[in-house]
Amino acid sequence: MAKDAEDAAPASGDLVVLSGVNKHFGALHVLQDIDLTIARGEVVVVIGPSGSGKSTLCRTINRLETVDSGAITIDGKPLPQEGRELARLRADVGMVFQSFNLFAHKTVLENVMLGQTKVRRTEKAQAEAKGRALLDRVGVGTQADKYPAQLSGGQQQRVAIARALAMDPKVMLFDEPTSALDPEMINEVLEVMQQLARDGMTMVVVTHEMGFARSAANRVVFMADGKIVEEATPDQFFSNPRSDRAKDFLSKIL
Numbered sequence: 001m002a003k004d005a006e007d008a009a010p011a012s013g014d015l016v017v018l019s020g021v022n023k024h025f026g027a028l029h030v031l032q033d034i035d036l037t038i039a040r041g042e043v044v045v046v047i048g049p050s051g052s053g054k055s056t057l058c059r060t061i062n063r064l065e066t067v068d069s070g071a072i073t074i075d076g077k078p079l080p081q082e083g084r085e086l087a088r089l090r091a092d093v094g095m096v097f098q099s100f101n102l103f104a105h106k107t108v109l110e111n112v113m114l115g116q117t118k119v120r121r122t123e124k125a126q127a128e129a130k131g132r133a134l135l136d137r138v139g140v141g142t143q144a145d146k147y148p149a150q151l152s153g154g155q156q157q158r159v160a161i162a163r164a165l166a167m168d169p170k171v172m173l174f175d176e177p178t179s180a181l182d183p184e185m186i187n188e189v190l191e192v193m194q195q196l197a198r199d200g201m202t203m204v205v206v207t208h209e210m211g212f213a214r215s216a217a218n219r220v221v222f223m224a225d226g227k228i229v230e231e232a233t234p235d236q237f238f239s240n241p242r243s244d245r246a247k248d249f250l251s252k253i254l
């Protein structure tokens, strides 16, 4: 994906680094000493029981949540707490949620143009051309002038992916992107994500889709009770989980 020369970074190395990250919600210690390094081009699937902190982990990576201690860097730059610099860095992190979160009163094309014109200050014609190209890429080019409610769930989620991609993010976070979809629409979204992974996008994907984890992930991160309990390749993790927590979790879902 094309990036401004100014934003161009070395072609290798660590893109997202969390070190010693802690987060509480009141008395609840929801992220406990999280150390996680994601390399450029890597696809990391995060799995774990409900309430283990997976969504909070994603939300701290783009500063939808602040952290109590520890550090997060994106492409070598620390995430600031607030301000204009935060908005710019946050735009480097694309996020796709379970609930598609499209602007209901904007057309599909407008949804994909908005961040480009407002945050990236892209000229309108250029934003439109790029928006249409991205909508084509995720297979919803013919829906550009409709409103989100006129689309199926699978189509809306693909628009949400296109909207995130329009910002030229350095990393894409997906938080259970197919959990709210009717079963017959899950694959069309996973296929777009598979293609993105093949194209070299750095991705963090929280999902219960173990087929996707097996085929697309370079690494599986298993979380429980706010901790990273286990990290392994998909092959290792699914065939030979080391921890009892992971064994127990897998026995329930597989």
Ligand code: ADP
Residues within 6 Å of the ligand: 025, 028, 030, 048, 049, 050, 051, 052, 053, 054, 055, 056, 057
């Ligand atoms: P997961 O995505 O793995 O299901 P979450 O990160 O959503 O887990 O939540 C981890 C824990 O933090 C849960 O116990 C949840 O209830 C709690 N939690 C999440 N968000 C908040 C919040 N904004 N305020 C208070 N507690 C929260």
Ligand code: MG
Residues within 6 Å of the ligand: 054, 055, 056, 175, 176
């Ligand atoms: Mg969650």
